[in-house]
Amino acid sequence: MFVDEVIVKLIAGKGGDGCTSFRREKFIAMGGPNGGNGGRGANIIFKTDKSLKTLIDLKMMKTIKGDKGVNGKGSDQNGANAKDVIIKVPEGTVVTNLKDNKIICDLIDGEFIVAHGGRGGRGNKSFATHDNPAPKMSELGEPGEELEVKCELKVLADVGLIGLPSVGKSTLLSQISNASPKIAAYHFTTLSPNLGVVKIYDDTFVMADLPGLIEGASKGAGLGHKFLKHAERCKVLVHVIDMAASEGNNPIDDYEIITKELEEYNKKLLDKPRVVVANKMDLDTFNENLNLFKEKYPDIKIYPISALCNNGIKELIIDLNNLVKESEVKEGNLSDKSFTLYKYEEKKPFTIHKENLVWVIEGEKIEKLFKMTRFNEDESVLRFSNILKKMGVEDELERLGAKRGDEVKILDYIFNFKD
Numbered sequence: 001m002f003v004d005e006v007i008v009k010l011i012a013g014k015g016g017d018g019c020t021s022f023r024r025e026k027f028i029a030m031g032g033p034n035g036g037n038g039g040r041g042a043n044i045i046f047k048t049d050k051s052l053k054t055l056i057d058l059k060m061m062k063t064i065k066g067d068k069g070v071n072g073k074g075s076d077q078n079g080a081n082a083k084d085v086i087i088k089v090p091e092g093t094v095v096t097n098l099k100d101n102k103i104i105c106d107l108i109d110g111e112f113i114v115a116h117g118g119r120g121g122r123g124n125k126s127f128a129t130h131d132n133p134a135p136k137m138s139e140l141g142e143p144g145e146e147l148e149v150k151c152e153l154k155v156l157a158d159v160g161l162i163g164l165p166s167v168g169k170s171t172l173l174s175q176i177s178n179a180s181p182k183i184a185a186y187h188f189t190t191l192s193p194n195l196g197v198v199k200i201y202d203d204t205f206v207m208a209d210l211p212g213l214i215e216g217a218s219k220g221a222g223l224g225h226k227f228l229k230h231a232e233r234c235k236v237l238v239h240v241i242d243m244a245a246s247e248g249n250n251p252i253d254d255y256e257i258i259t260k261e262l263e264e265y266n267k268k269l270l271d272k273p274r275v276v277v278a279n280k281m282d283l284d285t286f287n288e289n290l291n292l293f294k295e296k297y298p299d300i301k302i303y304p305i306s307a308l309c310n311n312g313i314k315e316l317i318i319d320l321n322n323l324v325k326e327s328e329v330k331e332g333n334l335s336d337k338s339f340t341l342y343k344y345e346e347k348k349p350f351t352i353h354k355e356n357l358v359w360v361i362e363g364e365k366i367e368k369l370f371k372m373t374r375f376n377e378d379e380s381v382l383r384f385s386n387i388l389k390k391m392g393v394e395d396e397l398e399r400l401g402a403k404r405g406d407e408v409k410i411l412d413y414i415f416n417f418k419d
Contacts, residue, residue: 003056004153010115013041013066013082018121018324019140023189038120039079042066044094047111049088055308072123118142153179157208158324160234167242172307235327237274244283282306294409
């Protein structure tokens with residue numbers, strides 16, 4: 001089963017908790033803090049695997065969750081990092097964050113950390129200072145990243161065969177490569193892209209037979225709309241046309257239909273090197289239609305062939321090999337959309353609004369700090385309060401009209417405001 005699009009939820013591992021501990025040994029006074037740090041939570045890593053050709057394995061995973069890091073212990077023992085979760089995907093997998101629809105990574109080769117595990121909480125030894133040599137506080141582990149992503153496979157091929165159904169794309173691929181696609185005398189025989197390796201002299205290139213497009217494919221008609229995205233990966237596009245009009249079609253209309261669908265799906269597809277293959281030269285009506293086509297499009301390079309009889313194919317594959325060599329190789333693990341440039345902005349890292357007489361504070365930094373605070377330790381609570389004050393939370397509450405005793409909410413926790 002060919003699966004090229006999957007949505008999955010990722011929950012990276014939480015960091016291990018830091019430890020509050022003091023060295024206590026007989027005859028050793030003032031032992032001091034010795035609580036260790038927690039280990040990092042498991043990252044979720046996507047890694048390419050050449051043996052995979054579909055996302056079907058990933059489709060079975062609704063949620064992927066990483067393990068928690070090991071908690072720190074006394075005697076300066078830091079917790080171990082959790083083992084990363086490795087998800088194997090086919091080459092050409094694009095991972096997009098559904099929250100903002102931005103590309104996280106474009107995996108042509110190698111691996112990428114899609115969801116980062118939380119850092120381990122610091123033990124009380126890490127908080128020791130000259131002014132406070134024996135802190136009675138430690139941190140809880142940082143939550144791991146949690147996101148919903150869309151994984152989309154775009155087949156990697158040097159040459160892509162495009163065209164209406166039953167024009168001979170699968171027959172051509174079977175004649176010139178090691179592929180064995182299903183071939184039959186009805187439309188939409190090909191239900192998923194077929195890949196084959198074409199050998200010419202000492203060179204090879206990969207050719208893909210993309211399922212037949214029809215008019216309106218770019219807007220979701222037929223099967224082809226699911227596979228137009230695969231054409232984006234190809235360096236060269238080969239437009240196969242039934243030039244003999246064996247099914248009563250008009251070759252010129254066929255060419256214009258597919259060209260229009262490529263343009264409406266992605267105009268950049270028209271910038272790729274494209275050639276026209278005029279198939280079925282073994283039929284009587286071929287030459288007449290070919291002459292009409294050449295009159296209409298005199299500047300287009302046309303290769304007359306018979307895929308069935310294996311005629312005229314050698315010149316085609318020699319020229320395709322040269323076009324592949326000449327085309328620009330655009331490869332890399334990251335799309336340029338993956339990078340975000342962070343700049344300092346005069347903007348508060350939190351928002352405050354009122355819901356049913358309760359002041360609600362929201363903000364990623366504050367919520368993360370809240371989750372990492374031990375509220376059963378007085379020093380931890382004091383640290384949390386001081387950080388909020390330095391961030392300007394108290395001043396903003398007062399500016400908005402909060403009074404002493406008002407209820408303030410962070411996540412699911414409600415406490416009273418003290419000015």
